[in-house]
Amino acid sequence: MSDTPPDSVVRTYIDTHRAAFLDDLAEWLRIPSVSAQPEHAGDVRRSAEWLAAKLKETGFPVAEVWETPGAPAVYAHWPSEDPQAPTVLVYGHHDVQPAALADGWRTDPFEPVVQDGRMYGRGAADDKGQVFFHTLGVRAHLAATGAPAPAVHLKLIVEGEEESGSVHFRDLVEARAAELAADVVIVSDTGMWSETTPTVCTGMRGVADCEIDFQGPDQDIHSGAFGGAVPNPATVAARVVAALHDADGRVTIPGFYDGIADLTDAERALIAELPFDEAEWLRTAKSHATAGEAGYSTLERVWARPTAEVNGIGGGYQGPGGKTIVPASAHVKLSFRLVSGQDPYQVEVAVQEWVEGLVPAGIRHSITFGAPTRPCLTPLDHPALQSVVRSMGRAFGQKVRFTREGGSGPAADLQDVLGAPVLFLGISVPSDGWHAPNEKVELDLLLKGVETAAYLWGDLAATHRAPA
């Protein structure tokens, strides 16, 4: 790849600047930017301002705090000198999950500690560490090319509400679509298979969710006097949940699978290549058996197949002991993970029609959908994906394999609004403890992230030129 910087220069640059880079990251981690806790609103703002200043210092000509009705985001832009260069938008977030010593932290979650090649602290992996490797990454890239600006038009959008639902993110992206416009989106908020198996994530599932409320009698009524002679809304709620799947674990909602392409043999082979250990996976899942759609492996089920799940159900008396009533109402919360080919809005219509068919006379129901998230999936032969794989391969000196994410994220909003393919570059590993006590990042992997970013801009510039 002609335009990519020589590896030795990159590595030397990273070695030289490693200590300062880690000091800076530690400084950022000291800011408890917990977006879910109102008392930390000032810290989230401080985190945004700190990052904007740091990006200025890194060399980004534009680095500013963007207001939202909630927590502020940070936007930065470093144009390439080549007007034909592709535009890359990096996504991450600067807010973190709540953390307190009492939760089981061995050290203060907001006083980072480096030990055994790891940095411990809230946000070390999710997501400050993974945002921050782009600062040293772009500098290493410039060191190798000798150019004053990156080989791509490099943009960053670092939101401040990811850990509290990204509630204002889509609006922000829509309002700022012109500034955020990009040919490729790189999301640095995921991870790899393991310390020893570097991987690139090629997609996330979408999600549609709803609450269905069922109303029966006008109030709880006596089950002795009336039970067995009037419809029970909790029974109807249960029937809806029970009817979601057939005996093979397939979702029974007519039209649910419309538009989905079967997994190809090649895709299945790539998933099967990963060193999957079911017992270990179950430990991570804190579960005691696998289950699911017949004919698919566990990884296929969570990465590549759509699912229907009941997230909550409630109705009638839930206190201690018994209460002989026919409940007045019941409700269920359902969510559907969606894969490439599925349209969340079509799924919503299908769910609505299917539920209507299950509700008997005497029960009223209403259904409320949350804002859906579309699935995103990068084709394996996409040139930008190949750039990421090559850059990671150079940094790690290992074959890079492919994963997907079972979850859903604001990445899909970027794909949706900006119309750009979304790629994932993350170096976190499952043991990093996202959202858990003693979150850490492996420093070796963090610096491989820096190195990958350093190679990536050159590689992308070479393979992914914008139309003239």
Next chain:
Amino acid sequence: MSDTPPDSVVRTYIDTHRAAFLDDLAEWLRIPSVSAQPEHAGDVRRSAEWLAAKLKETGFPVAEVWETPGAPAVYAHWPSEDPQAPTVLVYGHHDVQPAALADGWRTDPFEPVVQDGRMYGRGAADDKGQVFFHTLGVRAHLAATGAPAPAVHLKLIVEGEEESGSVHFRDLVEARAAELAADVVIVSDTGMWSETTPTVCTGMRGVADCEIDFQGPDQDIHSGAFGGAVPNPATVAARVVAALHDADGRVTIPGFYDGIADLTDAERALIAELPFDEAEWLRTAKSHATAGEAGYSTLERVWARPTAEVNGIGGGYQGPGGKTIVPASAHVKLSFRLVSGQDPYQVEVAVQEWVEGLVPAGIRHSITFGAPTRPCLTPLDHPALQSVVRSMGRAFGQKVRFTREGGSGPAADLQDVLGAPVLFLGISVPSDGWHAPNEKVELDLLLKGVETAAYLWGDLAATHRAPA
């Protein structure tokens, strides 16, 4: 019926003593004997002492307060002079439901008001009024016979915890079984079909209830990362509830219907005789459609058929909005109304085995049963039932029809422990507002209750002689 007192003497006696009887009842209603509210414990005791004193005054040689670990009961005994006479035990309760002006009472619930031929006040119908008609009833009976003691050995047991679950009643009955021993139990704690259709209740359903807890993952887990690949305990809970009934509304638990005799044509005809208005029944049920076991009418469903009902269900996230989790746990509360022929303990075993068959690998479950209540049903040709029907017919001057109760009550404990048939003598009507604001009793009906009791002891003595 030879030994029954002449009707005119009874009526004259009642007319003469009516005012004093109502004054006494009002005095009793002023005692707020709310057993469910600890702050009224003293009032419940005062109510018991008031009643015991009043029964002494009425002429019962034995009238005493019986302690329980909870609220006290009242026991009274007035032996007949004829040692061959049958022993009758009347059951009622002196505690009442909570009541407060703020609930929608037009007058103070504990300051009884007589208006338009009704006495308003908490407990007027449930159950003080219906206990109290036995005091004037036995005096009218004696006035007519001229004897110093009733024609039957007359016992009363008036408990003080019926409105808070009769938690100590069965223990009390077991401990005092020798004193409570009777040939016939008369329960005065039910009602009639309506003001214009006097009826005798011939049975109550039994009840068995359980809570089933389902445990899946060790904690709530991410539905994106793991959903669709591990079993969801809320899905299992829903499947258990959904599987309770088949498409015909029949309970699917193997063995559930074992031992039940089909309704005879005669029994169905008696139920069909009642002036049933579905729209009015639905208003009372605060429900918007009838539903249930195919092939049975609404009254047959609630009176004469066993049912399975979900009283509560819960699991996962039940707050506002969505939360994409696979819940760690879920639970359901089920209750089963039982009819004559069903054994609650066999039903419990059947439920347990059936649930086991529905729980997949990876889900643990536990099932906890409450104390069951047996069903009771008096055969239509039982001589004591015929006595009640005849006595009511004389008092009301109308054909007396038959009802059942869909609910379950401590009456079954008396049947169970004492081995005596349980009969029901109640004059309350659906409009009396049990457990509701503005509870009242119709004074005309209350005095018909007095009159019925006055005839009943003679009738029972004549038809239901104890073995020599």
